[in-house]
Amino acid sequence: MTVDAPPRPAKGKKSPRAVSLARKWWGQLTSMRTALILLFALAVAAVPGSILPQRSVNVENVGKYFTDHPQAAPIMDRLWLFDVYSAPWFAAIYGLLFVSLVGCLIPRLREHVDAIRRRPPDAPARLSLMPQHDEWESGAGAAKLAGVLKARRFRVETREHADGSVTVSGEKGYLRETGNLIFHFALLGLLVGVAVGALYGWHGNRILGAGADAAFCNNLQQYDDYGLGPNISAADLPKFCVQLDGFKAEYLDNGQPVTYAADVLYGEGGEAPTEKFHLEVNEPLRMGAANLYLLGQGYTPVLTYTDAQGNTQVSRTPFLPMNASMLSEGVATFPDANLSATGQRDRTRQMAFEGMFLPTAPEQAPYTTSLFPDSRNPGVMLFPYVGDLGLDNGKPGSVYALDRRQVATGQLKPMQVGFFLKQGESKTLEDGSTVTFTGLERWITVQARSDPGEPVVLWSAIAVLAGLLPSLTVKRRRVWFRVRGDNVTAGGLARTENPGFATEFGDIVASAKET
Amino acid sequence: MGDVNATYASLSDKLFIATIVLYAVAMLGYALEYAFGRRAVKAEAKVLAGAGGPDVTEEETAGGHVNERAERLGITMNQANRAGQVALVLTWIGAVLHAACLVLRAVSVGRVPWGNMYEFIIAVVLVGVCTWLYVVTAGHAARRIGLFVTLVAILLLGTATRLYTEAQPLVPALNSYWIAIHVTAAVIASGIFMVGFVPAALQLIRRRYDTVTAKGGRLRFPITLGARLPEVANLERLVFKLHVFAFPLWTFGVIAGAVWAERAWGRYWGWDPKEVWSFIAWVVYAGYLHARATGPGGRRLAPWIVILGWLTMIVNLFGINLVVTGLHSYAGV
Numbered sequence: 001m002t003v004d005a006p007p008r009p010a011k012g013k014k015s016p017r018a019v020s021l022a023r024k025w026w027g028q029l030t031s032m033r034t035a036l037i038l039l040f041a042l043a044v045a046a047v048p049g050s051i052l053p054q055r056s057v058n059v060e061n062v063g064k065y066f067t068d069h070p071q072a073a074p075i076m077d078r079l080w081l082f083d084v085y086s087a088p089w090f091a092a093i094y095g096l097l098f099v100s101l102v103g104c105l106i107p108r109l110r111e112h113v114d115a116i117r118r119r120p121p122d123a124p125a126r127l128s129l130m131p132q133h134d135e136w137e138s139g140a141g142a143a144k145l146a147g148v149l150k151a152r153r154f155r156v157e158t159r160e161h162a163d164g165s166v167t168v169s170g171e172k173g174y175l176r177e178t179g180n181l182i183f184h185f186a187l188l189g190l191l192v193g194v195a196v197g198a199l200y201g202w203h204g205n206r207i208l209g210a211g212a213d214a215a216f217c218n219n220l221q222q223y224d225d226y227g228l229g230p231n232i233s234a235a236d237l238p239k240f241c242v243q244l245d246g247f248k249a250e251y252l253d254n255g256q257p258v259t260y261a262a263d264v265l266y267g268e269g270g271e272a273p274t275e276k277f278h279l280e281v282n283e284p285l286r287m288g289a290a291n292l293y294l295l296g297q298g299y300t301p302v303l304t305y306t307d308a309q310g311n312t313q314v315s316r317t318p319f320l321p322m323n324a325s326m327l328s329e330g331v332a333t334f335p336d337a338n339l340s341a342t343g344q345r346d347r348t349r350q351m352a353f354e355g356m357f358l359p360t361a362p363e364q365a366p367y368t369t370s371l372f373p374d375s376r377n378p379g380v381m382l383f384p385y386v387g388d389l390g391l392d393n394g395k396p397g398s399v400y401a402l403d404r405r406q407v408a409t410g411q412l413k414p415m416q417v418g419f420f421l422k423q424g425e426s427k428t429l430e431d432g433s434t435v436t437f438t439g440l441e442r443w444i445t446v447q448a449r450s451d452p453g454e455p456v457v458l459w460s461a462i463a464v465l466a467g468l469l470p471s472l473t474v475k476r477r478r479v480w481f482r483v484r485g486d487n488v489t490a491g492g493l494a495r496t497e498n499p500g501f502a503t504e505f506g507d508i509v510a511s512a513k514e515t
Numbered sequence: 516m517g518d519v520n521a522t523y524a525s526l527s528d529k530l531f532i533a534t535i536v537l538y539a540v541a542m543l544g545y546a547l548e549y550a551f552g553r554r555a556v557k558a559e560a561k562v563l564a565g566a567g568g569p570d571v572t573e574e575e576t577a578g579g580h581v582n583e584r585a586e587r588l589g590i591t592m593n594q595a596n597r598a599g600q601v602a603l604v605l606t607w608i609g610a611v612l613h614a615a616c617l618v619l620r621a622v623s624v625g626r627v628p629w630g631n632m633y634e635f636i637i638a639v640v641l642v643g644v645c646t647w648l649y650v651v652t653a654g655h656a657a658r659r660i661g662l663f664v665t666l667v668a669i670l671l672l673g674t675a676t677r678l679y680t681e682a683q684p685l686v687p688a689l690n691s692y693w694i695a696i697h698v699t700a701a702v703i704a705s706g707i708f709m710v711g712f713v714p715a716a717l718q719l720i721r722r723r724y725d726t727v728t729a730k731g732g733r734l735r736f737p738i739t740l741g742a743r744l745p746e747v748a749n750l751e752r753l754v755f756k757l758h759v760f761a762f763p764l765w766t767f768g769v770i771a772g773a774v775w776a777e778r779a780w781g782r783y784w785g786w787d788p789k790e791v792w793s794f795i796a797w798v799v800y801a802g803y804l805h806a807r808a809t810g811p812g813g814r815r816l817a818p819w820i821v822i823l824g825w826l827t828m829i830v831n832l833f834g835i836n837l838v839v840t841g842l843h844s845y846a847g848v
């Protein structure tokens with residue numbers, strides 16, 4: 001069973017040094033010991049990715065690591081320690097492993113196909129040398145003995161010999177090697193499936209507010225962040241549009257969430273979103289060309305601002321939850337506050353509120369924590385700012401936070417102390433303007449994703465299992481009978497580790513003696 | 516939703532304590548049998564027969580030593596063996612209470628009883644104990660080896676008490692029938708791996724014991740335990756059998772997890788720390804299966820790989836849930 005076969009000796013003429021060296025290395029690479037070492041290397045190489053923050057899992061944590069370890073982080077980054085699973089050294093290990101696998105599988109496949117096509121080999125000259133053997137007198141004849149083996153589903157071959165003896169050869173357990181080959185080839189299939197997904201897959205995440213105004217259609221500008229495989233371009237994205245119709249979260253009394261459920265409308269291939277779907281965390285919307293997943297949820301406090309001139313604007317910006325109590329933080333910006341007489345934006349008097357949203361605010365100050373994640377007593381803590389929001393300076397910024405650079409340079413200044421508003425309450429600011437917490441809306445985070453490698457991965461995984469079971473449980477073994485007149489000799493050989501073989505051989509011989 | 520039956524939940528907690536106590540008493544019984552049980556008879560018989568040879572001399576002293584101590588404690592061999600029998604019965608009763616503890620938890624919250632780490636560990640240990648009871652009943656191992664299995668079980672259950680979590684329903688991401696499929700497979704595989712680890716460690720001890728006694732060297736604890744362990748080949752076969760069973764289950768569990776992850780999180784594999792360590796454990800156990808097919812060198816290495824494999828399972832169970840936070844972190848641990 002050991003597959004550490006030495007490289008085949010070169011036939012005939014001596015091969016040139018380079019060729020024999022290459023052959024030697026190939027033999028090394030495809031040996032089972034190398035496979036073992038590479039398996040361990042793979043296990044060890046996977047470890048740092050579970051300890052260090054990974055970009056693929058959580059980009060913010062990587063950024064935090066950079067601020068905490070300003071010296072080490074850039075060096076570590078150059079070693080791909082924050083992208084372990086796409087690092088060249090990680091790829092090198094599994095690349096070698098799979099090369100080794102192919103090198104080991106191809107000859108095994110050829111041998112196995114041969115073994116299946118050939119008849120079971122003839123009995124060795126002296127069956128008494130086999131690990132299992134027996135001898136008795138019987139007039140049953142070879143055909144009956146062959147029948148015993150056939151009844152036990154052995155593959156049987158009867159041969160007549162010149163000296164008048166007849167041998168019956170039986171072999172069983174081919175499925176072991178078949179399963180083993182299926183298992184190992186399926187591992188290659190997994191790799192292919194993963195590669196297809198990486199090359200042709202894409203995904204995009206976004207926050208989706210409720211209502212037709214907030215609906216989105218699949219294109220890259222619509223996503224807060226996205227990833228495209230190298231072989232797919234923005235123009236290849238399938239067409240669909242999605243709208244959030246309603247959202248409901250259920251909680252236990254201790255605040256633990258039980259269900260999140262969103263009612264969405266969608267339309268494919270350029271249709272308006274009219275099809276209904278009940279989207280839940282474990283119930284993705286499967287459209288033809290992409291799937292839509294519900295990943296998160298939150299609140300949008302609707303804030304209405306009326307500037308000193310009496311112009312009213314409404315802000316509907318999602319606030320992002322910070323903890324399990326759904327204490328959320330966010331901003332409401334009013335770039336068109338205090339327009340000049342000619343209707344131009346006045347970049348010294350734009351308004352913004354930085355704030356915290358509390359779905360269940362305490363009855364009294366301090367309003368720093370939410371008592372419950374559901375909206376039982378919604379309130380916002382708001383801190384007004386006035387000045388230049390920095391929206392027009394061309395630099396992209398987050399819509400969910402104030403531009404800190406503007407605050408640092410003093411172009412955007414705090415206006416007065418913060419204040420707390422319950423839903424429906426208003427506050428008049430120092431400049432005579434008013435802000436009202438008019439209402440509450442829900443939003444969800446959705447991910448649209450397409451991974452064309454998935455079916456390949458799934459079927460390969462099924463083949464991995466289907467191959468593994470016979471590979472581990474089936475035993476390959478051979479049994480022979482030699483009939484010379486009334487004398488019968490029997491021999492048995494377990495070709496794989498098989499502690500039960502002696503018993504099986506005993507049973508076979510017992511039934512052979514009975515015939 | 517959300518109703519927790521407090522009576523059942525607290526009854527489950529009491530059963531948990533009772534289970535630990537029973538296993539602890541059983542362990543004591545196994546220990547008595549291990550130290551003073553029947554094997555000593557053979558050693559003594561050899562002394563009386565006056566058989567020569569270095570190995571037997573070693574057994575003589577070991578046997579004499581054991582008897583001396585047994586005499587001082589006033590324990591006869593028959594008593595020691597009866598202690599082993601009682602221990603086995605206690606283990607059976609313990610396992611029944613253990614199962615009842617999980618079932619009551621399940622009933623009290625109306626869901627599968629492995630939604631958090633506390634429950635997961637209890638379930639894994641239950642599978643381990645049941646696997647062990649099967650192994651002993653089927654005659655694959657001597658009863659007194661239960662000493663080591665109950666020891667591991669008690670250590671793990673003891674750790675679970677540090678992670679006690681009130682009975683609660685599941686967070687939305689876990690609230691799917693896939694938890695029954697994925698986690699059940701993981702629990703069963705982990706429980707069998709746990710029992711597979713024990714004979715692998717014993718195999719190493721016995722192997723060392725054999726080499727040291729063959730050279731006539733001095734024995735020190737824990738190698739002294741080897742005197743009463745089954746032969747290396749038997750232990751090795753048991754280790755292999757258990758892993759041949761557990762590995763495909765673990766493979767299935769990982770695949771089921773990937774299918775579930777696709778539904779819940781949108782991707783089948785994302786190198787989340789829990790996923791990483793499940794992968795590492797899988798690769799290590801695949802390494803074990805390969806090592807056994809790599810000639811005598813590989814076979815010598817194999818039990819060490821099993822130990823490494825169980826370490827990766829422990830890291831996955833404790834280290835990842837408690838230290839690193841990922842999507843798999845359970846609500847309230």
Ligand code: HEM
Nearest residue numbers: 001003030031032035097100101104187471472801804808
């Ligand atoms: C991708 C990494 C690999 C994994 C996860 C893997 C896994 C496995 C598993 C689970 C088995 C079943 C063990 C058994 O039959 O006892 C096995 C058997 C086997 N593997 Fe691999 N394998 C890998 C790579 C390789 C490579 C590179 C080679 C060749 C050099 C190889 C050669 C074999 C052979 C010959 C067997 C049969 C052993 C026997 O019949 O006992 N494997 N492998």
